[in-house]
Amino acid sequence: MYQYNQFDHDFVRNRVNQFRAQVERRLDGSLTEDEFKPLRLMNGLYLQLHAYMLRVAIPYGTLNSRKMRQLAYLADKWDKGYGHFTTRQNIQYNWPKLKDVPDMLDALADVEMHAIQTSGNCIRNVTADHFAGAAADEIEDPRPTAELLRQWSTDHPEFQFLPRKFKIAITGAPNDRAVTKAHDIGIRMVRNDKNEPGYEIIVGGGLGRTPMIGKTVREFLPKADLLPYLEAILQVYNLNGRRDNKYKARIKILVHETGVEQLTAMIEEAFETQKAYHQAPPAEMVEAIEAQFTPPEFDKNPVDEAKLSKVVGADPLLRSFMETNVHDHREPTHAIVTISLKPIGGTPGDATGEQMRVMASLAEAYGYDELRISHEQNVILPHVHRDDLPEIFKVLKDAGLATANVGLLSDIIACPGMDYCALATARSIPVAQELSNAFEDLKEQKDIGPLKIKISGCINACGHHHVGHIGILGLDKAGVESYQITLGGDGTETAAIGERTGPGFSYEEIVPAIERIIGRYLEIRESDEEEFLETYRRTGADPFKDALYSDEKEAA
Amino acid sequence: MARAFVPKVVTANDLLEGDVIYLMSDGSWTRRHDEAELYEDEALANEALAKAQKQAHRLVGAYLADAQVGENGKPEPTHFREAFRTRGPSNYPDHGKQAEL
Numbered sequence: 001m002y003q004y005n006q007f008d009h010d011f012v013r014n015r016v017n018q019f020r021a022q023v024e025r026r027l028d029g030s031l032t033e034d035e036f037k038p039l040r041l042m043n044g045l046y047l048q049l050h051a052y053m054l055r056v057a058i059p060y061g062t063l064n065s066r067k068m069r070q071l072a073y074l075a076d077k078w079d080k081g082y083g084h085f086t087t088r089q090n091i092q093y094n095w096p097k098l099k100d101v102p103d104m105l106d107a108l109a110d111v112e113m114h115a116i117q118t119s120g121n122c123i124r125n126v127t128a129d130h131f132a133g134a135a136a137d138e139i140e141d142p143r144p145t146a147e148l149l150r151q152w153s154t155d156h157p158e159f160q161f162l163p164r165k166f167k168i169a170i171t172g173a174p175n176d177r178a179v180t181k182a183h184d185i186g187i188r189m190v191r192n193d194k195n196e197p198g199y200e201i202i203v204g205g206g207l208g209r210t211p212m213i214g215k216t217v218r219e220f221l222p223k224a225d226l227l228p229y230l231e232a233i234l235q236v237y238n239l240n241g242r243r244d245n246k247y248k249a250r251i252k253i254l255v256h257e258t259g260v261e262q263l264t265a266m267i268e269e270a271f272e273t274q275k276a277y278h279q280a281p282p283a284e285m286v287e288a289i290e291a292q293f294t295p296p297e298f299d300k301n302p303v304d305e306a307k308l309s310k311v312v313g314a315d316p317l318l319r320s321f322m323e324t325n326v327h328d329h330r331e332p333t334h335a336i337v338t339i340s341l342k343p344i345g346g347t348p349g350d351a352t353g354e355q356m357r358v359m360a361s362l363a364e365a366y367g368y369d370e371l372r373i374s375h376e377q378n379v380i381l382p383h384v385h386r387d388d389l390p391e392i393f394k395v396l397k398d399a400g401l402a403t404a405n406v407g408l409l410s411d412i413i414a415c416p417g418m419d420y421c422a423l424a425t426a427r428s429i430p431v432a433q434e435l436s437n438a439f440e441d442l443k444e445q446k447d448i449g450p451l452k453i454k455i456s457g458c459i460n461a462c463g464h465h466h467v468g469h470i471g472i473l474g475l476d477k478a479g480v481e482s483y484q485i486t487l488g489g490d491g492t493e494t495a496a497i498g499e500r501t502g503p504g505f506s507y508e509e510i511v512p513a514i515e516r517i518i519g520r521y522l523e524i525r526e527s528d529e530e531e532f533l534e535t536y537r538r539t540g541a542d543p544f545k546d547a548l549y550s551d552e553k554e555a556a
Numbered sequence: 557m558a559r560a561f562v563p564k565v566v567t568a569n570d571l572l573e574g575d576v577i578y579l580m581s582d583g584s585w586t587r588r589h590d591e592a593e594l595y596e597d598e599a600l601a602n603e604a605l606a607k608a609q610k611q612a613h614r615l616v617g618a619y620l621a622d623a624q625v626g627e628n629g630k631p632e633p634t635h636f637r638e639a640f641r642t643r644g645p646s647n648y649p650d651h652g653k654q655a656e657l
Contacts, residue, residue, distance in 0.1 A: 027571070029613045047616055049637075050644055050652045051574035080651055095651070098572050347647045418637060419645035427640075429647045479635055 001064050001370070002147050002292055004112045011155070012109045015116060019043045020102035027099065044115025045101055048422050054093045054101060055118040056108060060128035060146040060170075061089030061373040065360035068371055070111040072356035078104050083356070085341060085349040087413055087464055088167075089127050089373045090118060094420055116154065121162045123153035123234075129171040129178045130374035133295060134336050134382035136328040140189045140197055142172035144290045145226065148281065151289075152227055159234055163241030164249035166234070167206075174493065179375060181205045181214045181495035182467055184251045185233060192220045199226060203233060203263070204255030207461035211497045212252040215260040217267055225271075228278040232270035236263065296368035296383060298331045303386040311390045318393050320404040320442060326389065329382075337367075337381040337392060338374070340403040340411060345437045347429050348414045349377030351401075358399040366392055375464075376413055378406065408445040409453060409518070410436040413464055417457025417474060418481075424457035426474025426481040427507070431455055434511045439518075448518060451532045454489070467491035469533045470517060471498045472510065483510040487517070487544055488536045501545050513548055520547035564601040565592040565631055566608050567641070568618035576641045576653070577615060579608055585615070587653060589642040590630040594623055 004012070019039070026036040040046075044055040056071070063071075071091055075083045078100045079093040086092055096104060108114055117124055126149045133141040149168060153159065159166070171178040172189040180186025186202035199221045205214025221229055233251075240258070242248040255263055312319050327336040339359060342348050351359070359379055363371045366388045372380035384392060396402040405411050412435060415421065417428030432455055439445055454468030458475070465471030471486035482504040489498030505513045524543055525535045536544070566579035570587075577585040578592035586592065595601035601620055608618040621641075626632035633639045644652015 027613075032612050033616050047569055047574055049641055050576060080648075094645075096574075098574065418640055419647055427646060429645075433647065476637070481636060 001062060002059060002112070002150070002289075008112070009109075012112075012114045012116070013106075015043065015114065016102060016105040016109055019105060023098060023102055038120075040101075041119040042116065043101075043105065044118040045096075045098075046119065046422075048094070048416075048420050049418070050420070051095045052098060052101070053420065054096045054104060054115055055086075056091050056093070056113060056115045057118050057125040058089050058091060058113070058373050059150050060126055060132070060143060061130050061375075062128075062132075062143065063371040063373065064369045065364040065371070067111045067113060068356050068360035068363070070107060070113070072353035072360070074104050074107060075353040075356065077107075081354075082350050082352045084347070084416065085351065085373050085377050085379070087375045087377060087415070087462055088125060089130070089375055090125060091373070092416070094416075120160075121164050121166075122160050123156065123162075123166045123168065126150055126153065127167070127169045127178060127183075127375060129173055129176075130372040130376075130378075130380050131177060131327065131336055131382065132172060132372070133293065134329050134334075135173050135175075135177075136330045137175050138173045138330060139191060140172045141293055141295075142170040142178075142187075142189055143293045144286070145187065145189070145199075145223075146170050147289050147292065148226070148286070149230075152230075158231075159238070162234070162238055163243045164246070164251075166237075166251070168230075176491075176493040176495075177374075179464070179467060179491040179495075181493075182207055182211075182464070182491060183214065185230065186214050187226075190220060196222070198222050201229065201233075203267075204252040204260075205495075206250050206252040207464060207466045208250070209247060209459045209461075210250075210253065210256075211461070211466040212256060213495050213497065214252075215255055217260065217264045224280040225275070227281065228274040229267075229271050231278060232267050232274050235270050235274070236266045240266075296370070298334060298368075298383065299385045301333070301385070301387070303333050308386060308389070315390075317397070317402070317404065318390060320446075321393050321402055322389065324404045324408060324446075325406045331383075333386060334383055335386050335389060337384055337389070338406045339379040339381065339396060339401050340406050341378050341401075342405060342411050342436065343400060343403050344405075344410060344440045344442075345433050348412050348432050351379070355399050355401055358395060358401065362392055362395055376411065378411070404442055405445060407450050407452075408442070409439050409448055409451045410442075410445060412436065412453045412455060413468070414455040415457050415463035417455075417463075421457060421462075423460060424474070425459070425476040426457050426483065428455040428457035428463055428472070428474055431472060431474070431483065431507070431510055435514060438511050438515060447528070448522065449528075449531050452491070453514070464491060465489070466497045467495065468498060469536070470514060472514075475504065477504065481507045483507070483513075485510075485513065485517070485548070487541055488533065490533060499541055501541060501548055503549075516547040517544050520544055561596075561598045561601075562622045562634070563594050563596045563624060563631075564620040565589065565594055565623045566601070566604050566618060567592070567621045567638075568608060568615040571614050571616055574616075579604060583607070588657075589623075589633060589638075590626070590628075592623070592631050594625065594631040595620075
């Protein structure tokens with residue numbers, strides 16, 4: 001876990017004090033809203049449809065029990081007893097009062113957290129593989145690099161007013177769980193042919209109104225060159241990004257318009273200049289960061305396999321949970337547990353204060369005090385001894401947190417949509433809820449197999465619909481909610497943007513439309529093992545379009 | 557030909573709470589859409605908006621929203637976004653204005 005030094009503590013506390021004074025001046029009329037708005041946004045405070053919203057950064061999705069309990073405290077004391085975990089591995093509070101926000105920020109500072117750079121045209125919270133440091137397939141733990149980037153990008157004076165917001169994601173595993181190809185910069189930890197560690201640098205990915213898969217600008221970047229190289233990318237972007245048009249201001253448009261070859265040359269040229277005077281971070285600093293992410297002393301006791309399989313065998317719900325929510329750990333005696341925040345019919349990503357405390361206690365008792373938030377809006381216990389799985393399951397079940405649906409149909413990503421967001425053009429949460437209810441039988445979901453449904457309530461695509469196997473985009477079509485479907489999207493290392501099926505569906509029609517897609521998939525898959533995305537890649541969109549629109553053709 | 561003027565209410569968010577508010581005929585603010593003043597005259601609507609925008613000490617982001625006279629003779633929103641603003645989030649029926657309606 002990262003640890004603030006005195007500088008960090010002072011910096012964050014100073015910002016809270018500044019903001020407290022700014023709120024006072026707003027309330028006494030010394031500041032107009034036009035003057036105050038950029039100040040509140042710099043501190044993560046938005047004004048949404050029904051209330052203010054405070055977006056709190058969870059650095060690369062990493063928490064410990066103390067931080068999680070504090071998030072629960074904020075939820076109970078200043079919100080309506082819950083929080084919403086987002087696709088940016090952050091948490092949002094939907095009901096804070098303006099006068100309370102400085103106190104909320106002070107409470108966050110007490111546990112080394114803040115809401116800085118969760119808005120604005122700056123480098124946002126760096127996101128990472130939520131299985132970092134635990135995954136069996138990992139080459140290297142990405143968190144020390146993520147922490148280096150957090151320190152480098154926080155309040156970086158050159159990058160506070162970029163043409164547009166800027167998102168960086170990093171993974172240390174070949175299986176990309178961090179959607180690195182859909183970020184402004186994606187970083188993949190790799191090794192070269194001499195087995196030296198380094199980074200592959202991907203630039204210009206993004207979703208939104210112009211979805212793009214990122215392009216590799218460097219196959220292998222030595223570790224020591226990371227910061228000057230990123231500064232080179234940001235300088236090129238800062239100078240050449242389209243400040244004239246908000247909708248063309250992301251780096252993906254610059255990559256697209258300039259061409260990856262020319263842009264790579266520009267970056268390399270800037271990098272040469274940068275390198276001359278940009279010292280690599282001192283070795284002792286890098287070592288100090290790495291020391292904060294030393295793996296825990298894993299419990300060496302062998303797993304009592306006989307006992308475990310007996311308990312699992314006797315409890316079908318536990319067995320189901322083990323199949324979907326438990327993943328391989330790099331220590332064979334351990335496992336990674338994903339706690340689904342997608343109960344059937346629930347709001348994706350929401351957890352009550354009480355549930356947060358339960359998860360904190362589990363992390364403390366069984367999980368070496370570590371928790372992660374995934375971009376898929378779930379919570380992870382990254383290290384648990386396999387002997388403890390039945391007990392963990394029992395506690396989760398009692399807290400309403402044991403839904404065995406990770407990776408299945410009802411493990412839906414949904415942005416807040418028009419139930420909260422001022423930018424939204426349609427609702428997304430109730431669509432997720434109704435889909436989840438329509439497929440409430442988890443056995444049926446298992447038969448359907450791995451499936452990622454992602455829903456956005458506007459073209460900005462916070463719900464990642466472009467990379468959903470089934471993507472749903474909610475729009476306002478002549479004053480009525482209308483939902484477009486895309487198929488074949490993929491957010492992993494084989495990233496792809498989903499393709500639109502055709503005309504959209506009304507709010508009432510969208511769930512039946514998805515049911516028709518699933519029905520067609522079950523009819524045409526070659527075997528029970530052929531996953532939805534594989535079927536789609538084999539057959540293309542036609543059979544699904546037929547299922548969606550054939551009735552209309554017959555009627556016409 | 558110019559398009560017919562659609563009646564409007566003046567709406568904003570409360571500065572302290574962030575809650576949706578509507579301008580009433582007496583110049584004060586209500587949290588209920590059906591108590592809002594419905595402006596059927598464009599000039600009067602714009603005048604009311606201009607006055608509202610000067611009340612920076614108590615509200616944020618005043619604007620004119622389309623509305624119509626409902627069956628009960630009171631104003632009601634014409635667009636679904638404005639209808640959601642009169643109620644609250646659909647995933648928590650006990651959150652937002654709908655809890656008290």
